[in-house]
Amino acid sequence: MRNVFQFCFVSVFLLVSCNQVSEKGQKPMGQMPVYQDVPYLQDFAIKYDLTDDVLLLAAYADRNGTIQAISSNGLYRTHDGQFLYPGVLTPDKTYRPLRDKKLSGMTLYKNQFVYLDDKAVLSNAWAGNLYLKHDLPNANIIAAGGDFLFLISDGTTLQFLSMAKTPWQGQLEGDIVQDILFDASREKFWVLGQNTVSSFNISTSELKTVLRGSDFTSFAILDNKVIIGTNSGYFAMDAISGERVGDKQTKLPVIEITDLEAIDGDLWFGSAQGAFKLRKDGKFDYYYGKRWLPGNKVVHISKGTDGSILVVTDAGLGQIVFKEMTLFDKAQYYDKQVRNRHIRLGFNASLTDLERGNIDSGRLTDSDNDGLWTTMYLAGEVFRYAVTQSEEALQNCRESMEAMERLFSINPVPGFPSRSFERSGYIEVLNDPHRWQHTDDPEWDWKATTSSDEAIGHIFAYGVMAELMDNDLKDRAITLIDTLMSHVVQNDLYMVDFDGKPTTWGKWNPEYVNARPKMVGDRKLNASNIIGMLQTAYYFTGKEKYKEKAFDLMDNHGYFENLMRPIKEIGPAPDDADDWSKMLSESWNHSDDEMYYVGYWGLYNYAFNDTLKANYKKAIIDHWEVERPEKEGAWNIMTALTGTPEFDLEEAAWYLREHPMDLVTWDIKNSHRKDIDFVPPNFREQTIREVLPPDERPIQRHNSNMFRLDKLGRDGRQEYSAGDIWLLPYWMGRYLKVISEPQL
Structure with a gap:
């Protein structure tokens, strides 16, 4: 969900009394x-790829929900298309x-499609009665005003x-027309040139230059301002006085603006590197890459159906959809995602070798961390x-538990x-x-070197x-514990492999752990983990050997001193340290954070x-x-297990x-x-002052750098x-009880 929508849905914080009746098995x-x-409002994208060798110019949705795009070779429309399953134009x-x-342009008037060709302005709405001839055979810019008024160029x-007025x-004045807009509140057309902004009075037919500048690319009308985009940012002009307002804004995701649109009070920007929207807090929601758009070069933006946004790019059309849902709704969607295509022999697995994002073309793959991803x-x-008390959840547990048990029995x-x-044969691959x-069973192989x-x-x-x-x-x-x-x-606090030797990372023995200088993270981490284990x-088990x-x-x-060492003391090993310690401490290891936090359950509880x-x-x-700047959902929620009321909920x-x-x-x-x-x-490899939202950064697990x-x-x-990635922190x-059941 994008932050700009959150003003409608304020997060409510309630105090839960300590004598509250707990859910089954839960400690107060x-x-x-x-x-x-x-x-x-959760946003996601439906994409429509362009397979023909044409240039898209604009796209609109009419009152019937039909989406049409105008191109260098006539009209296109959307075919198929749903979330994760792109359609085509x-x-x-x-x-x-x-x-x-020879259609060269189009627009909307009264939410109906209006077209521009080399002879007329025309429409199939209103029984086809709209047909206004013009004298500009190369016209390709059109704007519609009230009472069937049109300005073309x-x-x-x-x-x-006009149907009623004289053409x-x-x-x-010495400029080239870039775009035209109708200002309904002032009943005038605005005309954008490369270096001027002019107004056209529909009553007097007066064309007047209002503002001069340079390098103008696009414009939009928002409230009482004309917002003007350039190749180096944007600025505002007072729509009444014609005076420039404030300084040019350049603190944008991309300063080279290709399109500007005001939609339902929001300002949307197109650029050669994606689309973005100005939020109420002055920051931007940034839509880059094929997560959102078929291509990154944005040509045109308009209002779609049901509150969606249409973004025309050089490679097709992206429809950014905003759907109302709860976190529980999202959890149900993700549960289906996991069960439908991410369970391999009971393991929680990735789908790989996709063909350009086609989720039906991939294969389930093993990883070095099948055990870890599955336990989470x-x-x-x-x-x-x-x-x-879901029977489905219980069955999911049983299936994954069988995989975990077999990890022990298969070797x-x-x-x-x-x-x-x-299954056998994979080693050769x-x-x-x-x-x-190889196992004793010729049908199966197992992976060693567990970490x-x-x-x-x-x-x-x-x-x-x-x-x-x-x-x-x-x-x-x-039994497995x-x-x-x-x-x-x-094995003296080592995990010993098939060859009788400790694995590279399965080492908690003091001889190994305390060989690391105190500032090296593995010393604190391994101590914390083994005590929790x-x-x-x-x-x-009640077995005294563990205690x-x-x-x-x-x-x-x-080891108590090791695990209690303040995290801010963790840093690079000194120059006289051994090479292994230096390698371990070249930078902060975010996989260590994951190991700390999954270990905190046993350490604290x-x-x-x-x-x-x-x-x-x-x-x-x-x-x-120390982790707070990352705004990591799992780490914040896992911190709540200590009972602290302050954990950045x-x-x-x-x-x-x-x-x-x-x-x-x-x-x-994003760089x-x-x-x-x-x-x-x-x-710590923090790159920017404030972390970006997860939907603007690469897909990653909790063991990656959120910056x-x-x-x-x-x-x-x-x-x-x-x-x-998501279901663990949500269900924890x-x-x-720091996330409520859905409040509908």
């Missing part, structure tokens, strides 16, 4: 703010006689046409079940979870014989399941005592304070609302924008699953 949260899930043969005319000459003809989806479905190493598994190993982020994901999901489920899944989750943690403890294992190992690490090896719990809360909030809801419905990896570029404030290079501006080269090749928020 104390006094916490709650986001009221009222409807908001096809020659309009509806009125066959129009195909024989061929760029050099203007001609005024008039004239020219601008699985935990979200457990939260969903705890909140709704020969006791207690070791595979990264993934696949990937040409990765070290990671991919620490997989392990913490496993313990997170199983802990959530063990706590909130009251069926066989509870016992199965506890014990299975994995027994492997880790028995051991606490979870002890909480659900004893955790206290040994904290009391004798500095299953603390051995209240003193530790209070300290863990301080560590979590300390981390959250509105920013979390903003993340959920603003996240695009389209999860295809379209090319995204050229002039409306964002860049900051100097820094350790990343560009992602190019994979245009439409992959679709991510919403299972880990519902479970923690």
Whole structure:
């Protein structure tokens, strides 16, 4: 959803009393703010590709909802087209006689199509009675006024046409006509030249130059101002006095403006690099790339049907739709997205090898993090079940749990979870014989070298399941917790692979962890993760070996100090550090943030005592304070598990609302924008002062830098699953009661 629409749907915060009746399995949260899930306007795009070699000039929607586009070779109309399934623009043969005319322009009058050809202004509305002949065979610009008044131009000459008035003809003073608009409130036409703005009085037929300048490209009328676009920004002119108002505005996504339109009180801009809209707060909503438009060079913008916006580009037509929905509605859509095309053998998987974004052309693929992405989806479905008692959610949990269990059983190493598994033959395809190993069953292969982020994901999901489920899944989750943690403890706090050696990242032993200088993030991260994992294992199994190992690490090896180290002290390793530590700390690792936060569930909830719990809360909030600029929905909501009433709930809801419905990896570029404030290079890789909305930046999981501006080269090749990206924070928020049920 775009922020400009939020003024209609104010987020309401309520205080929930500590003695409130909890949803099934939920712990009372104390006094916490709650986001009221009222409807908001969610935007998404329907695209219509242009397959013919013609130049699109403009497009309009009439009162019947029909969309027509005028081109260098006549009229086109939309065919098919829905969200994620682009339609096409096809020659309009509806009125066959129009195909024989040399149509060069069109507009709307009383929400009916009006056309301009080399002989007349005409329409099929009003029983075809509108037919006004003109004397400009090369006319291609038209504007309609009240009472069937029209002003047309061929760029050099203007001609005024009316059913009741005498025709008039004239020219601008040494200028070329760019565009014409009718000002209904003042009953005059405005004429934009390359270097002038003129007015045409329909009563006196007086053409008067009002303003002089240079490099004008487009204009629009908004309230009592004429807004004038140029190749270097825009400015305003008072429509009554003709005086220029204020300075030229250049803090825009793109300063080279190709079109300006005022639609329902909003100012829309076209450029050679996408479209954008001025919001009420002075910022812009930016629509760039094939997430929104068939092409980036915008030719024309107009009002579409049902509040949508039509954006004509060099490659086709984009229709930006605004649909009223709640976060719960969005969750239902995403649930279908996951189940329809993102479940591979029970795993939460990506769809890859798409042909130009065609979601029906892709294939499900494994990843090194099948376990992690699936545990995050699985935990979200457990939260969903705890909140709704949905049988569908329960079945989703069962199917993913079967995949997670098989990660352990498909390889020969006791207690070791595979990264993934696949039917045989895949090793040769990937040409990765070290990671991919054969099983005893010739039908299956498994992926080795499991990492620490997989392990913490496993313990997170199983802990959530063990706590909130009251069926066989509870016992199965506890079994896997014990299975994995027994492997880790028995192997001296390492995950040991098929070759008898620790994996590259599955290392929590003090000899490895404390070899890192104190400012290197892995020292704090690994300590935090292993303590949370051991606490979870002890909480659900009651086995003293886990508790004893955790206290040994904290009391004798500095792990409590490690995990409590302020996050602001994390930085680059010193010059005399080992190469591995330097590599680990070249910049902030956003995958570490993901590992911290999924680990916080076990660290905080299953603390051995209240003193530790209070300290863990301080560590979590300390981390959250540094993460706040990213406005990361998952991190904000996960911070709420500590019971703190301050966790940027509105920013979390903003993340959920603003996240695009389209999860295809379209090319995204923002580094050229002039409306964002860049900051100097820094350790955390923050590029700009204020993070962009999720629907303006590349599609990414929680382990990526939210300040990343560009992602190019994979245009439409992959679709991510919403299972880990969106459904986890939403359903955790519902479970923690910081997001309400839908308020209709």
